[in-house]
Amino acid sequence: MDLEFSPEDIAFRDEVRKFLEESYPESLRGKASRDEYEREDFLLWQKTLYERGWGAPAWPKEYGGTGWTSIQRFIFQEECARAETIPIPPFGMNMLAPVLLAFGSEEQKQEYLPPIIKGETFWCQGYSEPGSGSDLASLKTTAVRDGDEYVINGQKTWTTLGHFADWIFVLCRTDPSAKKLQEGISFILVNMKTPGVEVKPIITLDGSHEVNETWFTDVRVPVANRVGEENKGWTYAKYLLLHERSGIAGVGRSKRAVERLKEIAATEVSHGEPIIHDPTFARKIAELEVDLTALEYTELRTLAAEAQGKGPGPESSLLKVKGTEIQQRLTELTLEAVGNYAAPYFRGFPKDGDNAYPIGPGYAHMAAPLYANMRKTSIYGGSNEIQRNIIAKAVLGL
Amino acid sequence: MDFNFTSEQDQLRDMVARLMREQYDFDTRRKIASSEPGWRPEMWSQFAELGLLAAPFTEEEGGFGGPIETMIMMEEFGKGLVIEPFLQTAVIAFLQGIIGGEKIFGFAYAEPQGRYNLNDLATTAKKDGDGYVLNGHKAVAHGGPMATHFIVTARTGGDQRDDKGVGVFIVAKDAKGVTTRDYPTVDGQRASEVYFENVSVGADALIGSGDDLALVEKVVDEAIAALCAEAVGCMKVLNEATVDYSKQRKQFGVPIASFQVLQHRMVDMFMAAEQAVSMAYMVTLKLGEDDVERAKAASAAKVQTGKAGKLISQDAVQIHGGMGMTDELNVGHYFKRLTMIGQQFGDVDFHLKRYAKLSAG
Numbered sequence: 001m002d003l004e005f006s007p008e009d010i011a012f013r014d015e016v017r018k019f020l021e022e023s024y025p026e027s028l029r030g031k032a033s034r035d036e037y038e039r040e041d042f043l044l045w046q047k048t049l050y051e052r053g054w055g056a057p058a059w060p061k062e063y064g065g066t067g068w069t070s071i072q073r074f075i076f077q078e079e080c081a082r083a084e085t086i087p088i089p090p091f092g093m094n095m096l097a098p099v100l101l102a103f104g105s106e107e108q109k110q111e112y113l114p115p116i117i118k119g120e121t122f123w124c125q126g127y128s129e130p131g132s133g134s135d136l137a138s139l140k141t142t143a144v145r146d147g148d149e150y151v152i153n154g155q156k157t158w159t160t161l162g163h164f165a166d167w168i169f170v171l172c173r174t175d176p177s178a179k180k181l182q183e184g185i186s187f188i189l190v191n192m193k194t195p196g197v198e199v200k201p202i203i204t205l206d207g208s209h210e211v212n213e214t215w216f217t218d219v220r221v222p223v224a225n226r227v228g229e230e231n232k233g234w235t236y237a238k239y240l241l242l243h244e245r246s247g248i249a250g251v252g253r254s255k256r257a258v259e260r261l262k263e264i265a266a267t268e269v270s271h272g273e274p275i276i277h278d279p280t281f282a283r284k285i286a287e288l289e290v291d292l293t294a295l296e297y298t299e300l301r302t303l304a305a306e307a308q309g310k311g312p313g314p315e316s317s318l319l320k321v322k323g324t325e326i327q328q329r330l331t332e333l334t335l336e337a338v339g340n341y342a343a344p345y346f347r348g349f350p351k352d353g354d355n356a357y358p359i360g361p362g363y364a365h366m367a368a369p370l371y372a373n374m375r376k377t378s379i380y381g382g383s384n385e386i387q388r389n390i391i392a393k394a395v396l397g398l
Numbered sequence: 399m400d401f402n403f404t405s406e407q408d409q410l411r412d413m414v415a416r417l418m419r420e421q422y423d424f425d426t427r428r429k430i431a432s433s434e435p436g437w438r439p440e441m442w443s444q445f446a447e448l449g450l451l452a453a454p455f456t457e458e459e460g461g462f463g464g465p466i467e468t469m470i471m472m473e474e475f476g477k478g479l480v481i482e483p484f485l486q487t488a489v490i491a492f493l494q495g496i497i498g499g500e501k502i503f504g505f506a507y508a509e510p511q512g513r514y515n516l517n518d519l520a521t522t523a524k525k526d527g528d529g530y531v532l533n534g535h536k537a538v539a540h541g542g543p544m545a546t547h548f549i550v551t552a553r554t555g556g557d558q559r560d561d562k563g564v565g566v567f568i569v570a571k572d573a574k575g576v577t578t579r580d581y582p583t584v585d586g587q588r589a590s591e592v593y594f595e596n597v598s599v600g601a602d603a604l605i606g607s608g609d610d611l612a613l614v615e616k617v618v619d620e621a622i623a624a625l626c627a628e629a630v631g632c633m634k635v636l637n638e639a640t641v642d643y644s645k646q647r648k649q650f651g652v653p654i655a656s657f658q659v660l661q662h663r664m665v666d667m668f669m670a671a672e673q674a675v676s677m678a679y680m681v682t683l684k685l686g687e688d689d690v691e692r693a694k695a696a697s698a699a700k701v702q703t704g705k706a707g708k709l710i711s712q713d714a715v716q717i718h719g720g721m722g723m724t725d726e727l728n729v730g731h732y733f734k735r736l737t738m739i740g741q742q743f744g745d746v747d748f749h750l751k752r753y754a755k756l757s758a759g
């Protein structure tokens with residue numbers, strides 16, 4: 001047992017820090033705090049990392065991975081969070097890639113992985129449907145074999161950043177007569193430009209456009225676009241969900257957000273006193289920090305286990321539940337901290353710097369929209385109720 | 399003890415409910431909120447014609463109601479997510495000249511540094527002959543863009559955070575030296591920053607003596623009572639929508655309402671709303687008591703309502719799943735209104751502290 005990072009880890013941290021200071025693209029600075037991104041922003045950041053040789057830390061070395069230990073990967077994420085870089089969308093990098101690496105053909109790996117690591121293609125995830133959310137296995141989108149092609153019909157929904165995407169990985173029913181719902185599903189890659197694919201925006205309660213409906217009408221794709229075996233897609237989908245959940249704790253980002261919250265609380269006053277000196281508010285921040293520390297060490301324990309060859313298991317549900325509760329709490333406290341200036345609504349105002357927003361302090365502008373937006377975190381990636389069901393069943397044996 | 403409404407009060411509720419149903423449905427409201435003016439002047443005329451602007455006044459005051467009538471109307475307005483500044487005009491300003499709908503008020507009390515403290519005023523009102531000259535910046539004045547007049551708090555004397563020397567003024571929006579910057583708010587309403595630059599007003603612009611923090615506190619407590627009733631309206635809509643949705647939405651071959659964990663959450667939502675109803679009654683009936691009792695009642699109600707509003711709005715979204723996150727469904731709009739009500743005139747912590755102080759004596 002040892003809580004300290006090794007000297008090598010510290011040296012590594014400094015190296016990452018230096019790189020972020022020197023090479024993080026100027027055009028992306030400040031974007032993370034506004035939570036508003038363009039497609040090109042994501043690709044540019046990915047390209048920058050690729051050029052440094054850090055395009056895909058978690059992949060095997062032969063596909064461009066860095067060979068870092070899981071602790072180094074953790075440090076890398078922490079440093080990115082600390083520098084407030086924009087996030088790396090998980091769809092290609094953390095969801096599809098592990099599936100391709102584990103189950104894809106060599107041709108598929110050669111075709112799809114390089115453009116992901118180089119920041120040339122943008123992927124999105126086609127799992128959920130209007131009738132199939134928590135109960136994903138009930139999905140109805142069909143793929144019918146016609147010679148060398150599948151013909152896909154149906155509707156996916158909540159497709160995050162589908163309007164930026166070049167490709168989508170889709171779960172389709174290929175055997176409607178299978179005895180169990182989970183059997184008879186296949187995992188298929190679809191180019192978004194294929195005729196019959198249509199993306200329609202869904203605006204969320206905070207006024208932003210990040211999710212979409214994705215419709216498939218007689219969409220023809222080569223059979224070669226199927227990953228793994230026909231009707232075995234559920235196995236791959238579940239494998240992917242485990243990876244999705246492990247990245248979701250977001251410790252680094254939450255730590256940075258706590259710092260931001262403290263800055264705000266040191267600026268906001270009540271009767272002339274900064275609210276960070278108000279015992280009630282200070283206590284709330286402290287509670288949050290304690291929760292975050294517990295999460296951090298839980299994640300480190302998970303990583304250490306992973307390093308010893310224990311893949312992400314049901315413990316990742318714990319990281320998801322606690323991680324998202326903390327993310328939500330952070331936005332709650334930020335909302336509280338900004339007081340009356342939470343009310344003005346600025347979405348759609350000019351984006352070039354805080355001075356363009358006319359009213360109230362800059363840090364207040366996104367407080368309410370982010371609070372509303374972050375409610376999503378306990379719903380997506382398997383809702384927190386579903387995660388608790390998983391722990392109850394898989395861990396406690398209930 | 400009697401918690402029954404009179405038949406006149408029931409009629410008033412029915413009338414407002416009908417108005418909401420027929421002319422304030424969700425889609426109409428959404429269109430209005432995102433339109434350029436952001437409200438409907440003709441709706442205000444209807445409020446006047448239907449007598450709604452007279453309902454908060456007693457017969458002696460030229461109306462036909464009082465706080466209970468205000469509570470009834472505010473609850474229905476909450477269900478309709480009403481945008482027009484009824485609260486600022488009929489509850490806060492509460493003056494002659496509003497019953498017919500001629501004058502509409504914004505309440506310019508908050509300041510950038512003041513947070514929820516009513517006495518933290520950098521805005522000044524200097525005596526000048528018979529009248530006063532106002533200078534300062536008022537923050538987030540709800541209803542400002544629609545207003546013809548503002549109720550303004552400003553220092554007639556004392557230091558920035560003194561209890562003494564808080565004056566209350568009526569200032570016409572078109573008075574020389576008044577400028578506003580108008581904007582939409584997160585919950586689909588409108589508000590303004592209001593700037594006063596050497597604004598001269600006559601002696602008659604001053605309401606009261608020029609040393610009236612107690613009056614401001616009282617008016618804000620009345621506004622809090624009304625807001626709590628509005629919140630109750632929002633909570634009832636959300637709870638009904640959530641229970642309905644959970645019965646219709648099927649996953650794993652069964653309605654999600656059959657999952658006990660969701661049942662218990664909906665029960666918690668129900669209990670929270672019932673407690674909020676009780677608090678809305680309690681504070682409304684105590685508005686006439688002495689300053690301390692009234693203030694305690696208002697803070698207690700605001701605390702309970704704030705907690706209930708948060709629980710109900712968050713769980714309503716959660717139980718609706720992805721659908722709860724959409725702008726298309728009404729759930730998110732009640733979520734935002736309840737969130738804003740939670741901070742308007744002071745959040746849970748602010749009022750817990752105020753209550754604790756009053757309670758300790």
Ligand SMILES: Cc1cc2nc3c(=O)[nH]c(=O)nc-3n(C[C@H](O)[C@H](O)[C@H](O)COP(=O)(O)OP(=O)(O)OC[C@H]3O[C@@H](n4cnc5c(N)ncnc54)[C@H](O)[C@@H]3O)c2cc1C
Nearest residue numbers: 125127128133134158160376380383385657716717719720
């Ligand atoms: C912002 C956002 C982005 C998303 N991005 C994507 C994406 O990119 N790709 C994609 O495929 N999907 C995406 N999703 C979809 C997401 O995975 C689903 O919303 C989620 O699985 C929940 O499904 P649902 O919305 O249909 O809710 P439902 O499944 O209908 O659930 C409604 C409520 O019932 C509860 N519930 C359901 N079953 C149980 C149970 N057995 N026990 C107890 N409670 C239960 C849920 O927890 C929830 O509170 C996204 C969702 C959101 C909100």
